[in-house]
Amino acid sequence: MIEEIGTTEAGELVINMGPQHPSTHGVLHLIITISGETIKKVEPHLGYIHRSIEKMCESLSYRQFIYVTSRMDYLSSHINNHGCALCVEKGMQIEVPPRAQVIRVLMDELTRLASHQLWWGAMAMDVGALTPFFHAFREREAINDIMEETCGARLTMNYMVPGGVMADLHPRFAERVKEFMRFFRSKMDEYDELVTNNVIFKSRMQGVGYLSRENAISYGCTGPTGRASGVSCDMRKIAPYEVYGRLAFNEILQTEGDCYARYLVRMAEMRQSLSIIDQLIDNIPEGDFQAKTKAVLKLPKGEFYSRVETARGEFGVYIISEGGTTPYRIKFRSPGFSNLSALDHMARGHKIGDLVAIMGTLDLVIPDIDR
Amino acid sequence: MISLADITAAINHWLYATLPGWAALLVEAVIVGIAAITLFAVLGLVLVFMERKVSAYMQVRLGPNRVGPGGTLQTLADTLKLAMKEGLTPDGADKFLFNLAPYVVIIAAMLILAPIAFAKGFQIWDLNIGILYVSAVSSLSVIGILMAGWASNNKYSLLGAMRSGAQIVSYELSAGISVVSIVILTGSLRISDIVASQQDGWWIFKGHIPALISFVIFIIAVTAETNRAPFDLAEAESELTAGFHTEYSGMKFALFFLAEYVNIFIVCAIAATLYLGGWMPLHIGHWAAFNHVMDYIPSSLWFWGKTFFLIFVIMWFRWTFPRLRIDQLLNLEWKYLLPISMVNLLLMALIAVEGWYL
Amino acid sequence: MSPEALRERLSNLTFEQGTEWPTATVTALDWRALAEEVRHTDGLEFDYLFCVTGVDWKTHFTVVYHLTSTAHRHILVVKVSADRSEPVVPTVSDIWRTAEFHEREVYDLFGIVFRGHPDLRRLFMTDDWNGWPLRKDYEDPVNMIKL
Secondary structure (H helix, E strand, C coil), rough: CCCCECCCCCCCCEEEEECCCCCCCCCCCCEEECCCEEEEEEEEEECCCCHHHHHHHHHCCCCCCHHHHCCCCHHHHHHHHHHHHHHHHHHHHHCCCCHHHHHHHHHHHHHHHHHHHHHHHHHHHHHCCCCCHHHHHHHHHHHHHHHHHCCCCCCCCCCEEECECCCCCCCHHHHHHHHHHHHHHHHHHHHHHHHCHHHHHHHHHHCCCCHHHHHHHHEEEEEHHHHCCCCCCCHHHCCCCHHHCCCCCCCCCCCCCCCCHHHHHHHHHHHHHHHHHHHHHCCCCCCCCCCCCCCCCCCCCCCEEEEECCCCEEEEEEEECEEEEEEEEEEEEHHHHHHHHHHHHHHHHHHHHHHHHHHHHCCCCHHHHHH | CHHHHHHHHHHHHHHHHHHHHHHHHHHHHHHHHHHHHHHHHHHHHHHHHHHHHHHHHCCCCCCCCCCCCCCCCCCHHHHHHHHHHHCCCCCCCHHHHHHHHHHHHHHHHHHCCCCCCCCCCEECCCCCHHHHHHHHCCHHHHHHHHHHHHHHHHHHHHHHHHHHHHHHHHHHHHHHHHHHHHHHCCCCHHHHHHHHCCCCCCCCHHHHHHHHHHHHHHHHHHHHHHCCCCCHHCCCCCCCCCCHCCCCCHHHHHHHHHHHHHHHHHHHHHHHHHCCCCCCCCCCCHHHHHHHHHCCCCHHHHHHHHHHHHHHHHHHHHCCCCCCCCEEEEEEEHHHHHHHHHHHHHHHHHHHHHHCCC | CCHHHHHHHHHCCCCCCCCCCCCCEEHHHHHHHEEEEEHCCCCCCCEEEEEEEEEEEECCEEEEEEEEEECCEEEEEEEEEECCCEEEEEECCCCCCCCCHHHHHHHHHHHEEEEEECCCCCCCCCCCCCCCCCCCCCCCCCCCCCC
8 A cells, every 4th residue: 555665865755645545535646755744745646547538528429428427526427417418508509498407406416415425424434433434325325216216327327418307207206305304404413413523523624734715716626625715616606507596505615724614514515405405395397307409419619618516616518519419629627636736735744644634625536537 | 159259269179189289280270371361262252243243233234144143153254264364474574573572462461361350259360469460561562562563674564563652651651540549549459459449339439520530531541552443543544554563464463453352351341340340249338238139140240241331332432433643642641631630649649538438 | 897898808819709708819929928917907817717628620729728707707718829730838837726737637638838837747648658649630549449
């Protein structure tokens, strides 16, 4: 796991962390320069799971390319697909029916909950509390079961299509979601008692990994990472898409910018997601779940960009089309890529144990970064 | 009812009657040795299984449930597996120290078994400085740990061993002072005296608040001494190294692993002896009828019940709390636990002198 | 600032017609000055660079910068064109720190050199990789399957 790979002049040690490592949540290779126990520099080496998705998409049709994004940030697969579908709809001026809009938002928020749950379990495990991992996965199982009934899959749910969703909701969807929310709300309070207010946990997370507001904006950190430093960057509020403009929910901002602030932002976001689902679950409009579109989609010549808010931050889909059935160039702006670039800045001067805590709060999913 | 003390007295009598003096002593030593090793082995098996089941139920899962009835033979299977594994010695390792280290740790653990009173009159060696002997011998295991870290020829093992060593040596102080505070109340270092003094109530009740504080500090200190979470930085899986036993495999690793669990048993046994009365049943002051009823439950059951309850509490800690960083760990000891325990000791001395305990 | 006001304010640039956000093309020589202007001028304050894309147009390269302001919430898209045979673009990694990684990515995939970048190395491909994978004329008989 750890090998010394060189010594610099000043008596510093250069060590490897990863690519296989229990704490890096994916194949992230960090080259850390340490002096004693203090970190001097962290350099991420990427590319271990680079599949050149962007090049691949140049030969896929506009219906096909949406689903490779599920494999990028696999914890927010619905939201990624949603971003792609929105971009294609923007290009082709497709109007999404109200039922489909509400279904999409519901699926997005459930995905956000599932992603934050996995983050929470893994974060607690990194810091040393080994039990929350199992509790988090129990909750995730419940959400995955609900998704499985409607979408047919539990991780890479290829459910969004340009124009709406692929199939209608399972008849018991609303009932199952309401049951899950009752169960989950009580668990959230338990988690707060067990982990959030735990003295040891707080002392590991407070004051660690400070990211100032200016640096957060300069490094392009979005999502909970940015919001914990006071940057208001929730795409659902800045440029509302689907029905987000009509919903009542708060954008959670903290100012401390340390690990504990990032933690609190995500915990509060889970509660906001519950509130959004609450507002929608009883008011799903009737109607079509998919707009009528042609079988083969052709975007007109031009450029289209859509921005959505995944569990990690702002996900952007940039399509440059020359009028054909396949895109000329697609660029996916992944949130993790920019969040990772701030890791060096945040980790300098801390101990190695703190590096693990900081990475945990950044919530990195490496396939999202490497594409 | 036949008590264990009666059985041992009978065996002793028979041996001295049939064999010459020195032979009887030798046979007794052999019997005790075999019994201690067997106890170790069985304890190791039972405690590992208990840990796996307790952790499983806390983590919403079942734990081992296939090997043997309800999974009870799981640890036996694991021990057989470990025994059959190849024991690798790293290239530049100091062979003698590398092989000696696990034995030092195990021997230190076994030596502490001697003064522990498992039941009424059932002690291997009731020496007059019982509790001091326990404190002293438990410090010897640090040598084994440092030996293991040094002899592995691995920078990170050495780092882990140093951290471990620093941690254990620091927390010895608080544990020692907590022990002393009970000795003040008892007036004797002898284990049988300590237990006997709890005839009319356990020290945790009789000693009021200072004894309670002392108990809490003792439990925290021994959790740190046995390298258990939340103080298990030296062997944390999600940190960079696996600690001083990284390079060990096969039977030697099994010995370290076993020694950790037996150490937990020992410290819980000491805690039970000092604060919860050891084998003494729950007596409340001079309520003769109640005490008489409590006496019907065999003393060995009291002892094992208390010890296993404390072991459960220590296991509970592991699966609940996150881990402390090394600097926070040492801060906790030197800046908080040590001053509190010293003040507590003064309080306890005041109480003992004034006779304010019941 | 509304898109019209933005176009007025930056009237020295040539904006494209019919795009969602004001889109302007500049040459590599003018990019640095424009970047500093949009970052530091009051009223503009484009402090958040959210996307850097390289595009291979077969005759030339374009690096597309999507900028927005956290204060004013306006969006500007700047396309910097570069020569196909020897593409060089000035770096903006000292203005927007996020550009460090993004420019490395564009360099890795297209071969566009960012002059002044503190650490221009390949990001995803291995250090000894030959060729620029996302170029339209990239051939790799071993690793690429043409559909």
